[in-house]
Amino acid sequence: MTTDQWIASTCGLCYGTCSIRAHVVDDVLVKIEGNPESAIGRGRLCGKGVAGIMTLYDPNRVNVPLRRTNPVKGKGVDPGWREISWDEALDEVTARLTKVHDDDPRKLFIQRTTTNTAIRAPMMMFAAAFGTPNSWAAGGGLHCGNGAHLIGGLYHASWSLVPDFKHCRLAIYFGASKGHGAGHVSCTNMQDAADARARGMRLVVVDPMANFASAKANEWVPIRPGTDAALALAMVDVILNDLGVWDAEYLAQKTNAPYLIGPDGCYVRDAETGKPLVWDAARGHAVRYDTPDGAALALEGAYDVAGVRARPAFVLLREHVRQFSPEWAERISTVPAATIRRLAREFATEAMVGSTIVLDGKRLPYRPVAAIYFRGSQGHKNSVYNCFAIELLNQVVGAADVVGGALGFNPVCYGHPETGKPWYEPKSGPDGLMITGTWVAPHLPYPISDPKHPSTMSLGGLFPLGMFGPTMASSDQEELWTKFGLPYRPEVMLNYGANSLLSVGNSDTVAETLARIPFIVSFDITLTEFSEFADLVLPDASYLEALDSRPNVPFIFNHPAGLGAWSWPVRQPVVPPAGQRRSAAEVLIALVDRLGIREEFNAVANTHLKLDGPHRLEFGTPYRHEEICDRELKSHFGAERGLAWFKEHGVISWPKRVEEVYWRAFLDVRVPVYWEFLIGLNRKAKPIANAAGLDWDDAWYDPLPRWMPCPSHEVQDGAFDLWGFYYRDTLHTNSFTNENPWLDEASRLDPFSYTIALNAATGRRKGLRDGQPVTLESPHGRRVRGRVHLTETVHPECVGIGGCAGHWAKTLPIARGKGVMFNDLLEVDWAHGSPVNLNLDTCVKLRIAP
């Protein structure tokens, strides 16, 4: 008898996690389509999403637990895998973890991929229950979000931002591709961005390469990598000082621009309450920023307050940016000064400061411009100031979470109409600055925690602005740990799906750090380059074989912004796991009981998953993954809508409200245009660093942004005449999808996907022809080889490399030998990391090796 089913679930081939429907005939998956009942993808998928069939049925999948027999670990060294039973595997993991847990739980190093986000909650809960703070996403954060995500959180209470596609009239992207084929909310954004283009939204893309967003832009502004802050600061200078345009009402009410700053650069505070003071022009004296009966807050002038000469932060900002003229920025960024002035004027004019619009009967500010930053501008040592400077464009004209402006992804949610859940909104924190209502990682963008002597592998305690640090896999890891007296070393690594050999930086450095870890256990669907360092590989169920009650949570991560619908889908197995594959989430829970940390785990789960009322977990009771999923869904959507309901219906949706999308006008929170908190942070962090013998440069801790050079900008040897960068290819997610043969085939036919893109004139000058194999070399002697593609779409000083390819593992026969591993050119050490948020610099000076 033929069976024929459509099963609603969720894609897992990138963190966009679009809702899907899987067509299963006679227990074989024959098609994946988008689920039109969900706002996440709205029934349409990218090429990756429909190609998932080939990932599921890859004959190179791991089907049984594997134990290493060769004690020697190294790149290209055969681990000598021996098949073992799950019992044997879990017995060994339990023994290893028990020893570490009894000794010092911090010796457990947890690593996960960003490709499949379903593991984030289980891994974070496991880490918290076990008691280790040492967890990271193996290149995630370091490359893509230490700056952009935290600054998105600081200003928009969200992981990232997009233009209000329905209303924006001018969007300027600084190294971002939102709506053009990759990343957060990828498929819905593609639809919304296409509608915006059709409607006439003008898109300007600042990028060293004109593909993806820049290919669809009205104007491409080629820029030298790592110089976005210079361009943005010059634009802010033109807007504030030449054009004299700013949104005084927004700045006074929604930012710390009116806060009075004393000669020491710090807030002038109310003696009684310690709260920052502002100048009330009506009363003619200083008042607390939150004076209950309101105040006419001065943005200009200088005042004698509490015995000091104080000026509003906005005055300092205007004065500060005067030094960044368009001519200065042209020398750094290569963007012509005239272009900078024109873009600034267009942005300031299109912002229509003062205008309003009525939506749903409510009169709201209308600022149809947006400055958007992501991977390109953020992937540098200077990621903080790059993103800060670009964000100032939105802030000075008040184009933040208002109609037409830069929108966070759903920082406010008032829940399903029947239950009022999930519910969260930003609130006012210390000094009146905004705290996010919900967040993705344990540490919030604000308030900034006090720096302390670091006790984690990432040194994170000393750098509270960063999420992850390079010392998790750097060449100077041991030196830095020794400097700071880290009282332990990683003894067991628990990895989920990450291939850190490819995803962090040069593979030799990463390999050395992995080889020092005594025992590595890894959940994987195939053996990868990372597996060469694993002691135990556990066969994971793929996203099409696994269950997850929260594939799009939190909504600030990958749920579409703008008006429309909320959707909460589930992920469920569309076919049963083949072989002995088991879902990692289930295995982690089995380990929880084996390790005797069930009480801790359940307590963490109650908080992390916001389990409520009768659905909270009893501390001592063992629950299976499926039961926890059921309780999570019931907590949000009522007892009648548990896992069974969601398995049948796939998704629940309800309409968004104007107050949720354009929340800025409705909530009394402020964001900082002047980072006064950096002064205090520097004052406290510097002595700790100095005591450990670490060099410290105060310039990274100024309360106002500046352009700081990347290490690539300081290379003196003229032979290295090219800037190398990588970009996200629409066909691939990290290093994971290279093994999918449909995507690989498309990449082989694509002119850019697997090649080294070099400006045609530059190439001709070097005597290169299209398709010629070349070797790229860094000043540190790192080399990669690939075919050059001569194109007009790259800045003449640059080479662009797509994705994270260049696999060499024999266990990945489709991916092996394809494309170029750009990351192999990157240094991973303190000098290439940001001394303020630990971001890794991902641009590198190169030459074509003779």
Place this chain on the structure above:
Amino acid sequence: MRYGMAIDLKRCIGCYGCQLSCKAEHGTPPGVFFARVVKREFGTFPNTQLVYLPTLCFHCTNAPCVDVCPTGASHYREGGVVDITKDDCVGCRACMQACPYGARYFNETQTGYFPGQGLTPYEQKKYAAQNVGIVLKCNFCIDRVQAGLEPACVANCAARARTFGDLDDPHSEVSQLVRLRGGEQLQPELGTRPNVYYLPPA
């Protein structure tokens, strides 16, 4: 009734959703694409534009492939759809030479996507419908269309760049787009009268 398609080059972002959803729908073997995306760049730095050009069989009204087919396997179906009757195709490949748009593929062997590792369960199921030694091509997903669905590449296009419908009906969305946006056929001078129109990128 004359089925046709408008492809909006302004909306397309080259995500390959059409190429791969087509592959998933039809289970085409390696090297065979009923739908494809090609990239072409124009101009010189910095005044350059990279254009994403989705392609498929243009279902020409004067299809040279139909003219040259010695067995009548290539034929016009209802709505002007150009299709191949598998049982009548002898694999002579004259049609491939005749098609100026490279829309036809010869299915040489039953090789799967994992060379030397056999066929996946998906391939086993889908390849049963593909005959070896014959020519394969897009048929506008006529089975889907007859079932009231859009062609797979249209239904899946995230940027909604592809619009399918009746070009004989002046009020259909596809006719209006072609008229209002100035849709153009590829190489109209060949006289093939393609029923796929491109809407300009700018």
